[in-house]
Amino acid sequence: MSEVSLAVNGRTVTGTVEDRTLLVHFLRENLGLTGTHVGCDTSQCGACVVHVDGKAVKSCTMLAVQASGSTITTIEGLADGADLHPMQAAFREHHGLQCGFCTPGMIMTATDMVRRHPEGLDEATVRAELEGNICRCTGYHNIVKAILAASQTMQKADGAAQAA
Amino acid sequence: MGIEGIGARVVRKEDKRFITGGGRYVDDMVVPGMKHAAFVRSPYAHAEIENIDLTKAKGMPGVIGILTGKELKADGIGNLICGWMIHSKDGTPMKMGAWSPLAIDKVRYVGDAVLIVVADTKGQARDAAEAVEITYKELDAVTEAVDALKPGAPQVHAESDDNLIFDWEIGDGPATDAAIAKAAHVTKVKIHNNRLVPNAMEPRAALGQYDKAEDHYTCWTTSQNPHVARLVMSAFYNVAPENKLRVIAPDVGGGFGSKIYIYPEEIVCLWASKKTGVPVKWVADRTESFLTDAHGRDHVSEVQMAFDADNRIIGLKVDTIANLGAYMSLFSSAVPTYLYATLLSGQYAIPAIHGNVRTVYTNTAPVDAYRGAGRPEATYLLERTMEIAARELGVSPAELRRKNFVTSFPHQTPVIMCYDAGDYGASLDAAMAASDYAGFERRRAEAKARGKLRGIGMSCYIEACGIAPSQAVGSLGAGVGLWESAEVRVNAVGTIEVLTGSHSHGQGHETTFAQLVSDRFGLPMEQVSIIHGDTDKVQMGMGTYGSRSGAVGMSAIVKALDKVEAKAKKIAAHMLEADESDIVIEDGALKVAGTDKTIPWFQLALAAYTAHNLPQGMEPGLKEGAFYDPSNFTFPAGCYICEVEIDPDTGKTAIVQFVAADDFGNIINPMIVEGQVHGGLAQGIGQALLEGTSYDAASGQLVTASYMDYTMPRADDLPSFVVSTTVTPCPGNPLGIKGCGEAGAIGSPPAVMNAITDALGHEDITMPATPHKVWAAAMKH
Secondary structure: OEEEEEEEOOEEEEEEEOOOOEHHHHHHHHOOOOOOOOOOOOOOOOOOEEEEOOEEEEOOOOEHHHHOOOEEEOHHHOOEOOEOOHHHHHHHHOOOOOOOOOHHHHHHHHHHHHHHOOOOOOHHHHHHHHHHOOOOOOOOHHHHHHHHHHHHHHHHHHHHHHHO | OOOOOOOOOOOOOOHHHHHOOOOOEHHHOOOOOOEEEEEEEOOOOOEEEEEEEOHHHHOOOOEEEEEEHHHHHHOOOOOOOOOEOOEOOOOOEOOOOOOOOOOOOEEOOOOOEEEEEEEOOHHHHHHHHHHOEEEEEEOOOOOOHHHHOOOOOOOOOOOOOOOEEEEEEEEOHHHHHHHHHOOOEEEEEEEEEOOEOOOOOOOOEEEEEEEOOOOEEEEEEOOOOHHHHHHHHHHOOOOOOHHHEEEEOOEOOOOOOOOOOOOHHHHHHHHHHHHHOOOEEEEOOHHHHHHHOOEEOOEEEEEEEEEOOOOOEEEEEEEEEEEEEOOOOOOOOOOOOOOOHHHOOOOEOOOOEEEEEEEEEOOOOOEOOOOOOOHHHHHHHHHHHHHHHHHHHOOOHHHHHHHHEOOOOOEEOOOOOEEOOOOHHHHHHHHHHHOOHHHHHHHHHHHHHOOOEEEEEEEEEEOOEOOOOHHHHHHOOEOOOOOEEEEEEEOOOOOEEEEEOOOOOOOOHHHHHHHHHHHHHOOOHHHEEEEOOEOOOOOOOOOOOOOHHHHHHHHHHHHHHHHHHHHHHHHHHHHHOOOHHHEEEEOOEEEEOOOOOEEEHHHHHHHHHHOOOOOOOOOOOOEEEEEEOOOOOEOOEEEEEEEEEEOOOOOOEEEEEEEEEEEOEOOOOHHHHHHHHHHHHHHHHHHHHOOOOOEOOOOOOEOOOOOOOOOOOOHHHOOOOEEEEOOOOOOOOOOOEOOOOOHHHHHHHHHHHHHHHHHHOOOOOOOOOOHHHHHHHHHOO
16 A cells, blocks of 8 residues: 555545555546546547646556656636636537547546647647547547647637737 | 538537546446456357366455355356347248356357456456356367358357358349349459458446445446346346336447447446445457457358349349358347348349348357448348449449439338438549549559559448338337437526437537527527436437438427427417417517517516416426327448558558548538548548458457557548538428438449459458558559
């Protein structure tokens, strides 16, 4: 057993876990943050993507003890209070989700994607960058639309923040 | 149309919880005292169980109980059944092999459940499962249906000595043979429809809870039809009487058919909860899903399509062998028969059709309905054959189809179905225009200059949805009725709850159904809640599959709304001292037409419950229920056109354009309908290009049992789609709806393969057209 301590969605949390505990299981079972999902076991589907120190990480690919000391954001911590993150709003506006199971991972991947592409995104880039996230419902059509739309909103917001 | 009413692109009510991490799936459920299960499964495709030694496993940390098939049987838990009786053409009933929820003396496919381990944690359950020692005597296995029919093939079940489940036919054999004999041209094609794994992103899961004090069971399960699950578990598997069993299907992460069936795991978790005294949760990992979710398709067929000298189809003969796997899943027998061969007329007027279907046991996962269920198999067969025929006859594929279209309705086919409405020329024209079909040869030449092989292919599909009148399906062997039920509860403050037997696992019912109610009474959608997925809340239901929630589920809601409206008008007429026939409902109020007399909806609702001033003899309250039994199947149809570009050096196929023109009848929410089409197209394109389920023929091992091995369509495998609709309202239901959930998966595989074979210049390639296969085929070009 190991002690872990990490900041999750702005809150410091500690726990005692089996050494083999994956970060995703710690989040879901110890912290009750069930928005992060397990879809495959082989780090292929991306339903478990969270942000670890600001970067998108498949939380089924990381041990909880490895994440100790890190700052984690999960889907539950993405919105600013009652205000949806622009990516969340865009997924809703553009019908980028159906059953909702892959959605948290998609949104966490997508926000990281926008961050890593300050030059902006085009459809081919978005599709290539979604390689690690599988959706069985939407055919990706509206997910791609949502990410492109949110990318523009987020860049405008960034531009406005910098101008101010 | 209002901003929230029928026809409006309303964003989904349910999205808020999904985009914020607030969805509640079975694996998210926690109940006090809950423990975790792991199943020990057969590592062999076919073996006798000689001995089970639990000594070591029982001593493992955290183990609460380990239960076997013998104990299950001793407690009277029944075998799994197939709920649709099919008789062979010689009159004998289908040969249903015994399927114990936990195997007792024999295992028949890799993944067959043998026993359950319950422990404090999931990890401990798995550790103990690893410590179970089972001695098997391995037997020869067979994985392909064609091989299973050969003399001397390994025998899967004692109930069938030749692995044949039934040998069934439909249509007129002699008339079809006569048509072929006198034909000017006969196109002969062998068709292979590849086996697929549904792969809903949420793995199957079950949480069983037995309450000893109440002698009551609760099952949270990943189901598309919780009431059916309750009925079947009660009536056939003896888990508990219906009044002592509550089934809850909360948020469910996709189904595509695979979550219709009642699997061993939910039965065993409920039983194990009683045996161990703790709530028992099981969640499949992805490999378990690959091994044990019901697979789809897996047909091989021989087709003869006969034409007269004017290129009119005069006969169609089809001989199909369908692999049903190791056991007959719940609706497995209906898929290659009444959901398949009844669609063999396609969009065409064909005077003589004969279909023969043999279904076969093999040592593979059970096969049942997967998105489209039989209709994709019929469409693939017909639309590949039509395209090949056009090439053989040297005529335009579009014009060959158009010449043979059914153009007057109703149209009785020779294979049971009576098409009620459609305009197949309209969807063909729409798709051809949207794809610039006429300009293709220019694009082909331009691609050739770049060293690429460009091809175009079309597919004109028809399907049958909603399923059908209960009496009709009963006469064809169904063990259930296929109605739907609804209850509309107007609360005393005027808000409305609709309880529906349909189940949403991505389809957006909470929005679409609310739009229907909002439209009827002119109320904001936020005042309408849709409740589904819980047998303790919702009165009755048959669930969601076969694109039935709109055509059948919403029709039940319409019937209940009619009753609510009629009563509300009576109350309003009484209160406003007007004639009932003069009352209109609009903008959230009941009004006397042509006057300023009005009563707000909430006030009327309150009056219904205070009951201080109701018409003489009227019961208080404003709550009505209804059952709706469809009058016919519905017949969505459309035309898909796919354009591909193949790199002959690598075999990589790029879909450069995909156009869909669908006729779904009337549409409630175009945004949701388009989303359904997109998803269906992705699954169909996945079948055509990427998804192959591979069992090793010698060992019966599933080679493609993870996302490292089974190629799921990813974003960079697909284009953005060009989708549109044409509309002929369905005359058979009050909303004129046909259904849209499966069309994309039904119509797209032949369009893709017709495009690839057009690019290659020959027909010698099967699905999935992987780069390796395409590269090899291009070498023959």
